[in-house]
Amino acid sequence: MSVTPLAPYHFPGKAQRTRCVTIGSSDSSAGAGIQGDLKAFSSVGAYGASVVVGVTAQNTTGVSASAAIDPKLVESQLKAVLDDVGADGVKVGTSWNAPLVWTLVDRLVWLDDIPVVVDPVMETAAGSALGGSEESVVAIREGLLPLAWVVTPNVREARRITRLDEDAPPEQLAEELVQLGAQAALITDAFPDDPEVCDWLFDGEKHHEIRGPRASTRCDHGAGCAHSALLTVFLARGVDLVGAAHQAHEAVSLAIQRGAADIGAGRHPVDLLAGSVDW
Numbered sequence: 708m709s710v711t712p713l714a715p716y717h718f719p720g721k722a723q724r725t726r727c728v729t730i731g732s733s734d735s736s737a738g739a740g741i742q743g744d745l746k747a748f749s750s751v752g753a754y755g756a757s758v759v760v761g762v763t764a765q766n767t768t769g770v771s772a773s774a775a776i777d778p779k780l781v782e783s784q785l786k787a788v789l790d791d792v793g794a795d796g797v798k799v800g801t802s803w804n805a806p807l808v809w810t811l812v813d814r815l816v817w818l819d820d821i822p823v824v825v826d827p828v829m830e831t832a833a834g835s836a837l838g839g840s841e842e843s844v845v846a847i848r849e850g851l852l853p854l855a856w857v858v859t860p861n862v863r864e865a866r867r868i869t870r871l872d873e874d875a876p877p878e879q880l881a882e883e884l885v886q887l888g889a890q891a892a893l894i895t896d897a898f899p900d901d902p903e904v905c906d907w908l909f910d911g912e913k914h915h916e917i918r919g920p921r922a923s924t925r926c927d928h929g930a931g932c933a934h935s936a937l938l939t940v941f942l943a944r945g946v947d948l949v950g951a952a953h954q955a956h957e958a959v960s961l962a963i964q965r966g967a968a969d970i971g972a973g974r975h976p977v978d979l980l981a982g983s984v985d986w
């Protein structure tokens with residue numbers, strides 16, 4: 708006789724505000740990672756909670772040290788958050804190693820009907836590596852993609868996960884990501900050398916190109932994190948995927964344009980709240 712295991716979480720009922728959980732790593736400069744995600748959640752009035760899977764000593768010029776958190780402690784954080792705060796949407800960022808990813812996968816399968824956005828980050832805007840070992844890429848492919856409502860890699864990350872050639876177009880990369888199990892794939896900045904920015908979305912049936920002007924600032928530290936965090940909130944609020952992808956792109960594009968150019972000497976942080984605060 709097979710017995711269905713009990714869900715490991717208590718799952719409180721609905722709250723008035725949208726609750727989103729980011730599962731990712733600390734960025735000490737707070738432009739990206741869980742700090743960036745929490746700011747993005749707050750910028751649109753959502754309540755953000757976090758499960759820390761790694762810590763980076765990082766600033767706008769790069770990462771100087773990092774460490775992954777013990778999977779058991781990750782599991783305890785997830786339980787603490789989901790049992791009490793609850794979640795209307797979950798975002799997964801950095802994946803440091805396979806045991807960590809599989810621990811998440813084992814737990815996230817219980818999140819029936821809650822949007823899960825997977826942002827398979829492997830490098831910072833300044834070019835430092837963030838995880839991305841071959842074993843963690845395999846765990847992302849085999850474990851995380853099948854749980855993803857939408858996966859949001861940039862082109863380099865999409866190539867790494869799909870193992871397709873350098874010259875594979877975004878259309879093929881996105882279709883392959885869906886073939887691997889994601890419900891949808893959104894490749895950010897699909898043509899990095901073009902004068903216009905284009906996010907390529909494949910919703911499982913149709914392709915959509917989300918285009919906008921390319922900001923020429925160096926304020927893109929945390930752009931990808933902010934994008935996937937906002938996407939999580941909009942999906943949690945029931946916005947359809949194409950609409951959510953447009954809204955997230957527009958907000959982040961503006962956040963790069965009006966970015967925090969006075970912070971740090973490298974790739975400055977995005978600023979989602981620029982213009983809303985009177986200094």
Ligand SMILES: Nc1ncnc2c1ncn2[C@@H]1O[C@H](COP(=O)(O)OP(=O)(O)OP(=O)(O)O)[C@@H](O)[C@H]1O
Pocket residue numbers: 739828830831832860861895896904905906920921922923924927928929930931932934955956957959960963
């Ligand atoms: N120069 C730019 N001007 C306007 N929008 C941009 C620019 N660069 C990126 N974007 C937008 O920012 C969002 C995040 O994309 P990006 O490709 O920078 O993520 P990423 O490479 O994963 O970033 P990160 O390394 O910070 O995680 C997308 O909606 C993309 O279109």
Ligand SMILES: Cc1ncc(CO)c(N)n1
Pocket residue numbers: 731732733734739740741763765800801828830831832837928929930931932
């Ligand atoms: C911790 C962390 N996660 C994600 C990114 C991607 O921007 C970053 N720079 N740092």
